[in-house]
């Protein structure tokens with residue numbers, strides 16, 4: 160776990176060997192302790208270099224070990240012995256030095272980084288803080304403002320930025336280990352006292368209190384209810400105001416509080432869930448690591464509306480030539496200008512040159528005959544999409560892969576009109592497609608493992624978090640959204656206001672409550688879907704009881720809002736009012752309050768006081784309940800997949816872990832009891848009836864999320 164070699168006759172080279180990221184597991188810590196002891200006690204050794212195997216210095220503490228009791232040597236005393244030694248120790252940083260990895264380097268006397276290396280203290284993203292001295296040493300090295308920014312955001316910096324900030328002593332384009340060995344030889348004669356960060360005082364800005372206050376306020380505004388960044392501020396304050404030994408104690412007290420918190424567990428769960436999501440398996444047994452994706456050398460995007468433009472940008476910026484198609488000259492020209500503008504802004508932001516030459520714009524589908532893959536992104540209309548796919552079948556070569564960007568239509572029905580149903584798949588991008596990280600890869604029953612592998616790998620190449628899901632109306636994300644937003648509108652009927660419901664959800668941690676979110680997305684989209692599915696509009700039988708549709712409770716308030724031409728932000732009016740069409744500052748609108756009151760009067764509904772607890776339970780337990788049904792139906796393979804979809808596509812607060820993890824943290828027994836309670840009160844709302852899987856898990860003793868799969872295994876899979 161740590162290899163020892165003597166090089167150049169007098170330099171001990173210690174290599175951390177724990178692939179893939181050389182995390183500081185208990186075995187690695189043992190290895191460091193043993194090899195350092197050997198190096199410090201061997202009189203032949205005059206200097207030490209620490210590096211990591213396979214061009215990666217160290218990805219930090221082994222996060223998998225956080226779940227169990229601490230084994231092996233604790234990190235801080237081990238690292239103290241490195242700094243206290245009388246032989247210069249040089250960290251040779253290649254690949255990454257993150258978290259405990261950077262902290263290890265900060266205990267070394269010198270740091271040499273390869274020019275492609277990335278450094279950072281990302282502990283805050285895992286709900287903890289850099290507790291191996293990071294919060295005390297980094298401020299001593301680079302000053303309070305810069306250290307505060309890095310520690311509270313967890314941002315990674317490039318080697319060049321690390322050099323500018325003073326984190327590393329040298330950046331090299333050569334082998335960092337070899338450069339570090341030469342550097343170590345030259346350092347032998349030099350005094351080490353000024354290189355020991357623990358002995359330095361922290362350079363303190365005169366306005367320390369104001370600075371810490373400003374950062375605290377910024378954090379409270381941006382990350383409502385999140386504990387770790389605030390604890391980081393307190394730890395950095397200790398670095399500024401206490402001697403090193405006391406600061407270290409404070410760091411460790413703060414860590415102890417965070418370490419056992421639900422937030423840390425949730426954030427660490429998210430880290431692994433994100434990585435698990437890419438590991439898909441199909442009922443045939445085909446899986447992510449044994450099916451080779453096809454190489455995509457060219458692509459086409461059909462339709463240059465909001466979605467198509469974002470998709471074209473996402474493809475072009477990773478170097479894939481794109482042919483973009485529109486149906487008439489005017490739309491094509493508008494689309495062209497928008498795509499080029501977006502690509503330029505994106506390139507400027509990333510400091511690269513825009514890849515215009517990769518884009519071609521055309522009115523004719525026949526230009527697509529040789530492309531490797533087509534993404535259809537026309538209007539969400541089944542008949543229109545079918546006609547596009549019929550045409551594509553005629554013009555494209557037989558091997559071209561067909562993808563449809565749809566937020567809920569039947570992917571298999573589209574596959575059925577093509578000459579290659581096995582090469583058709585859904586790619587549900589989220590708007591704006593070049594910004595949002597989520598991609599639902601919708602596998603139809605006839606989608607081949609090769610197209611699943613290709614769509615997943617293309618998603619990864621575009622920087623997306625891709626999740627394979629089965630084919631059903633709304634797939635995973637939008638299917639779950641319905642019971643969630645239905646509960647919100649039922650709560651309106653019963654006595655709540657849009658702003659009260661939004662506030663409860665935003666206090667819970669959502670970036671936006673359900674009504675503000677709907678105003679942003681546009682209320683007309685859902686209205687059209689409801690009209691098409693016969694829930695509202697002229698097709699509804701007038702004899703139908705007004706608040707019931709298709710045998711269940713129905714709330715027509717959202718339709719009434721749309722009937723007044725209030726479609727959300729874009730029209731300047733929706734659930735809220737805005738200062739102008741397209742405005743973003745939402746203000747409560749008395750007209751909405753009137754509309755709800757009139758509605759209640761018409762149906763004799765007596766409003767009651769609704770607590771925030773009821774809002775959270777009804778919205779979020781109904782959401783998770785649908786998640787359990789999705790698992791039962793085999794539309795998602797794992798609870799982690801559902802959580803990743805909600806984290807990346809729907810603004811679910813990361814420190815709550817996602818709807819399924821949140822349900823497990825609340826306790827499945829409690830979720831079951833509350834759903835039973837609410838279902839009893841609202842027997843005509845089937846979404847509140849606890850799902851069989853939830854009941855089964857409770858009967859099995861409420862296993863942790865990671866074990867649910869064992870109980871789902873026997874169920875049918877649509878993936």
Ligand code: 3H9
Pocket residue numbers: 179180182218219220221222223234255257258259260262281282285288289290291293431434435
């Ligand atoms: C810490 O250091 C606390 C300290 O302050 C000390 C306190 C006392 N541990 O992301 P990838 C796994 S907290 C365990 O796909 P990439 C990962 O799960 C830590 N496992 O690769 C995956 O496993 P699998 C602070 C880890 O090239 C595999 O490695 N450090 C760890 O895209 C490959 O990962 C961090 O927060 C770990 N530390 O990205 C850094 N890291 O193959 C966390 C990775 O089974 N890590 N794995 O799915 C990362 O940000 C990225 O993994 C990294 C590589 C940038 C390193």
